[in-house]
Amino acid sequence: MNILIVDDDIVDREHIKRTLSKSDEKCHFTETESVDEGLAAFRAHKFDVILLDYRMPQRDGIEMLLELKNEPIEDSVAIIMLSNSEESNLALECLKGGAQDFLLKIEVTAARLNRAIVQAQTRFELERKLYQSYKNAKKVAEHDTLTGLANRYSFEETLKSNVNKSSRSKDSISLMLIDLDHFKYVNDTHGHDIGDLLLKEFATKISHCLRDSELFARIGGDEFAVILKNKNNNYLATKVSDRILTSLSTPFHINGIEIQMSVSIGISIYPDNTLNADELFKFSDIAMYRAKKLGRNQVCYFEDEMQKQFLLRYKKEQALANAIGNNQLLLHYQPILCTKKQTLVGFEALLRVDR
CATH class of the missing domain: 3.30.70.270 (Reverse transcriptase/Diguanylate cyclase domain)
Structure with missing residues (x-):
């Protein structure tokens, strides 16, 4: 299982790795210390789950959560938010922001963390299927079934x-x-x-x-x-x-x-x-x-004036197309004379329709 840990506290990161190493699941960890590093890692590699710290310097984990929410559903991943804060509305804020689960760091144990990962992945797959169903329903609602065009x-x-x-x-x-x-x-x-x-x-x-x-x-x-x-x-x-x-x-x-x-x-x-x-x-x-x-x-x-302009242009183009199709175009050369010297200085090429 590929796991991305986004947490500025090295002690907390080590605790998470030790905790998950006790499980039967073989885990590969990628560690980042900030939201920007976490986003870069997410876009460079494929992960099964992200363990994201809520409180970090510069940018909070909730900001990363909201950015990940805007990623295509095909590229997104199950996310578990972690925090030391016991504020009652914090978990709700994270879940509304797109996280599949929320855990207090002080409550993290091997069994609890493994269970949270399994549940988060299951919720994420359900969300993915629900989104696909929505897309299918949206396509049916917005497209003509015979031609596939917009309805x-x-x-x-x-x-x-x-x-x-x-x-x-x-x-x-x-x-x-x-x-x-x-x-x-x-x-x-x-x-x-x-x-x-x-x-x-x-x-x-x-x-x-x-x-x-x-x-x-x-x-x-x-x-x-x-x-x-x-x-x-x-x-x-x-x-x-x-x-x-x-x-x-x-x-x-x-x-x-x-x-x-x-x-x-x-x-x-x-x-x-x-x-x-x-x-x-x-x-x-x-x-x-x-x-x-x-x-x-x-x-x-x-508009009448627009109609006149279109008809004039269209008739010219149709007449030219018909003349080309019927081989009615003839090339004429008109001499160009110098009036002072009374000499021929060139020719002007004219394309005319032979009627």
């Missing part, structure tokens, strides 16, 4: 949190609502099993268009949402929208069935459109339904 609850909580933070940082937020066009036809024609597989592949494809820091959520049957946070978010939203529409130009292949899928995207901007998270969602929803009304397979901003 509506997680999306709404994140949106509210981002809006509150952005009110202080002055960052902007773009909220994109994405709805699959005519998804009902897929379910009606091919069945819900194919529809579910399509939703999963759709989620994977769109995830590749996003950065890891951007929340992508499924908030309804065939409705998804993306939260983009950036200093220059208007441009970012346009860029991401372009990537999504381009990625969907390639059809899906589900169990041998080729399915061409398009989306309608609605975008609202914080703080340009509103300072309220609920209104931001409502405005994105309005913009998304406007995209559907205008013919689907397109993007609409809630």
Whole structure:
């Protein structure tokens, strides 16, 4: 058993080692005299238990206890607090701070200390299992079971949190609502099993268009949402929208069935459109339904001027892509003349579309 002893009193450390040496368990001890040394040892080695003195110079053991509490549960360890003080509230303070047990130094015997170690390790394992159960329950509560994306609850909580933070940082937020066009036809024609597989592949494809820091959520049957946070978010939203529409130009292949899928995207901007998270969602929803009304397979901003800018940019990019695909680009050379010398000094290269 690897044991870390954190105690500034060498006499107390020797007493603990002698006491544990009487047990059948083979123990390997690492000794430190301060909280900082104890933390360094903890991060450098793996221990089965930490015996931590409450009262030490510079920093008390409770400070180390609180720091260890912030470590990932996978890296943490069972902790027994030791003290000479008989204050009635001290043990409670240590247990609330994260210790699994508390012992008075004057009461330390081989049997008592061994029993405390066994109990502390057992409590710690129970805490670890409880935490894992909590994480599993949290994942179920916050993630969509079909796609593995964040669900509506997680999306709404994140949106509210981002809006509150952005009110202080002055960052902007773009909220994109994405709805699959005519998804009902897929379910009606091919069945819900194919529809579910399509939703999963759709989620994977769109995830590749996003950065890891951007929340992508499924908030309804065939409705998804993306939260983009950036200093220059208007441009970012346009860029991401372009990537999504381009990625969907390639059809899906589900169990041998080729399915061409398009989306309608609605975008609202914080703080340009509103300072309220609920209104931001409502405005994105309005913009998304406007995209559907205008013919689907397109993007609409809630703000008219933003919409004009996006359409202009998008039409140019689509026209250029079509021209490249149809081999319609022609290279022309326009001569550059020197008017004084009446001589040819160079050429300007021009790329034009052959219609």
